[in-house]
Amino acid sequence: MQRALRILVLALIATLAVLWGVAWFGREPGEPLGDAFVRQIARLTGGEAPAPAIPGSVQLPGSMSLGGPFTLVNQEGRPVTEADFKGQVMVAYFGYTFCPDVCPTELGGIASAMDLLTPAEAAQVTPALFTIDPERDTPAQLKAYVSNFHPRMVGLTGTPEQVAEAARRFRVFYAKVERPEMSEYLMDHSSFIYLIGEGGKVTALLRPQTPPEAVAAAIRAQLARR
Structure with a gap:
């Protein structure tokens, strides 16, 4: 079972790497890499990727579905699923606590976006760090880390299989x-911000380095649709 899972994960990584490569070499002049990546997926699924409606966002083609049910463990050590966030807009980032630069920058931007919301709006939003490094990111490690960014931010980890x-x-x-020259390993990973709604489904995808003002605008757009 574990061998089959490893093969599945390696196949997924290889597929995504190929798609990123195709997106890099096939993007239009001036086209952000994130948009080119989604456009390549849209081609594979037979959909079209319309122009972004909010600065920094990547519109998902109608035939493309991201997200869904998940079972993980929060920073308090409690098992959680997407149902625990029912009624909330999750602002999710996949990263890890030992990340030297990109992750804290993106999480800081999400925290700044939260500060731009009114208290009533913020009460309906849960910023979340989904770790991609379960080996080191224990609940206690995540709890200490996410507390540096925003009081509403949660950290989610789990077994390697759950992650x-x-x-x-x-x-x-x-x-x-x-x-050999590294004292600690690093994690290479994609860096999008996901807005997640009911059932764990992605309702909006934001490019890396999207300004906090645009993240806040995207959150408000999701709240207005409810």
């Missing part, structure tokens, strides 16, 4: 990077 399944549903690329 891999969540990443598969959200089509997140990640891989361990180890070199």
Whole structure:
């Protein structure tokens, strides 16, 4: 069973790597890499990727579905599923606590976006870090880490199999990077921000380095649709 799961994860990583490569070499002049990536997926699924409605967002083609049910463990050590966030808009980022630069930058941007919301709006939003490094990101490690960003932010971890399944549903690329000169391994990973609604389904996808103002606008757009 574990061998089959490893093969599945490796196949997923290889597929995503190929798609990223095709997106990189096939993007239009000035086209963000994130848009090119989604456009390549749209081609495979027979859909079309319309122009983004909100600055920084990537419109998902109608035939493309991201996200879904997940079973993980929160920073308090309690098992949680997508049902625990019913009625909330989740602002999710897949990263890890030992990330040296990109993850804290993106999570800081999400925290700044939360501060732009009114108290009533913020009460309907849960920012979340989904780890892609379950080996080191224990609940206690996540609890200490996410508390540095925003009081409403949650950290989600799990077994390697649970984390891999969540990443598969959200089509997140990640891989361990180890070199002899490194004292600690790093994790290579995609860096989108996901807005998640009912059933764990992605309702909006935001590119890396989307300004907090645009993230807040995307959140408000999701709240207005409820």
